[in-house]
Amino acid sequence: MSQDAAGRRPGTPDGEGAVPEPVTRAGREGLQALLARPGKALIGLDFDGTLAPIVADPEQARAHPEAVPALAGLAPKVASVAVITGRPPEVAVRLGGFAGVSGLEHLVVLGHYGAERWDARTGEITAPPPHPGVAAARAELPGLLDGVGAAQGAWIEEKGRAVAVHTRRAAEPQTAFEALRDPLSELAARHGLIVEPGRLVLELRPPGMDKGVALREYAREIGAGCVLYAGDDLGDLPAFSAVDTLRSDGVPGLLVCSGSDEVTELRERADLVVDGPAGVVGLLRALARRTG
Numbered sequence: 001m002s003q004d005a006a007g008r009r010p011g012t013p014d015g016e017g018a019v020p021e022p023v024t025r026a027g028r029e030g031l032q033a034l035l036a037r038p039g040k041a042l043i044g045l046d047f048d049g050t051l052a053p054i055v056a057d058p059e060q061a062r063a064h065p066e067a068v069p070a071l072a073g074l075a076p077k078v079a080s081v082a083v084i085t086g087r088p089p090e091v092a093v094r095l096g097g098f099a100g101v102s103g104l105e106h107l108v109v110l111g112h113y114g115a116e117r118w119d120a121r122t123g124e125i126t127a128p129p130p131h132p133g134v135a136a137a138r139a140e141l142p143g144l145l146d147g148v149g150a151a152q153g154a155w156i157e158e159k160g161r162a163v164a165v166h167t168r169r170a171a172e173p174q175t176a177f178e179a180l181r182d183p184l185s186e187l188a189a190r191h192g193l194i195v196e197p198g199r200l201v202l203e204l205r206p207p208g209m210d211k212g213v214a215l216r217e218y219a220r221e222i223g224a225g226c227v228l229y230a231g232d233d234l235g236d237l238p239a240f241s242a243v244d245t246l247r248s249d250g251v252p253g254l255l256v257c258s259g260s261d262e263v264t265e266l267r268e269r270a271d272l273v274v275d276g277p278a279g280v281v282g283l284l285r286a287l288a289r290r291t292g
């Protein structure tokens with residue numbers, strides 16, 4: 001069924017629609033479990049591309065204007081809402097406008113792919129010690145970028161625990177991305193790091209954590225009875241796999257793809273595809289209405 005740019009579905013007087021029907025049986029079971037026992041549900045959401053529209057400059061990214069109200073409407077009705085992001089948690093909190101919001105008193109942000117955690121209850125961040133390889137790789141990056149001619153226009157995002165190279169603003173973004181893949185992988189390997197590819201970004205970060213581990217551990221921590229996860233990028237695939245694992249362990253789940261033209265892998269694995277952050281907002285609102 002179609003929806004407008006604000007994620008609203010036609011056919012009801014106020015433009016607000018029903019919860020869309022997942023296309024898979026597992027997804028329908030996940031949704032059914034969520035609606036039957038919302039108090040046991042974990043809602044996991046990626047930030048960029050899912051809650052926040054993609055923009056050329058990561059510092060200018062902001063949550064969709066209706067995302068925080070929609071989250072605040074749903075959060076008190078479910079066990080927990082967790083934003084699981086590649087961003088440093090404090091950056092996601094700032095760009096998302098998540099702090100001090102009525103209804104989001106129990107929000108957690110699992111940042112750096114789950115390595116760091118911000119808790120709305122305390123406003124504090126818990127983080128393990130930094131990996132020494134990041135500083136070493138960072139020091140070599142400018143020279144590497146100078147040496148890779150095709151990467152004209154690539155630029156570095158400092159992330160503290162990680163460092164990312166973006167090509168969205170290059171003259172030929174995809175060509176620059178491909179040209180950097182091997183040299184950055186080699187640099188990462190030399191310093192005990194991994195490369196996390198995303199939407200026109202290659203991030204060098206410590207191994208040992210991903211969104212799948214983060215989601216599974218958090219679901220276990222809160223004793224989630226069902227899980228919804230929504231994402232848009234390659235870094236969300238481990239979280240999709242975590243939901244698959246939870247489902248085989250008897251915990252129903254719903255996989256939602258925040259659809260874009262840039263990434264197709266999630267679309268193929270999702271139970272439900274919505275139209276980018278506006279579609280995610282529409283889904284969150286619909287869930288809030290259906291959960292009383």
Ligand SMILES: O=P(O)(O)OC[C@H]1O[C@H](O[C@H]2O[C@H](CO)[C@@H](O)[C@H](O)[C@H]2O)[C@H](O)[C@@H](O)[C@@H]1O
Nearest residue numbers: 047048054055056058061085086087168199201
């Ligand atoms: O896990 P996420 O919340 O999806 O974060 C993944 C990366 O998102 C950011 O980059 C992406 O969004 C930018 C702003 O819209 C866009 O310019 C860029 O092309 C995208 O790849 C962020 O800058 C990275 O640090 C995150 O890891």
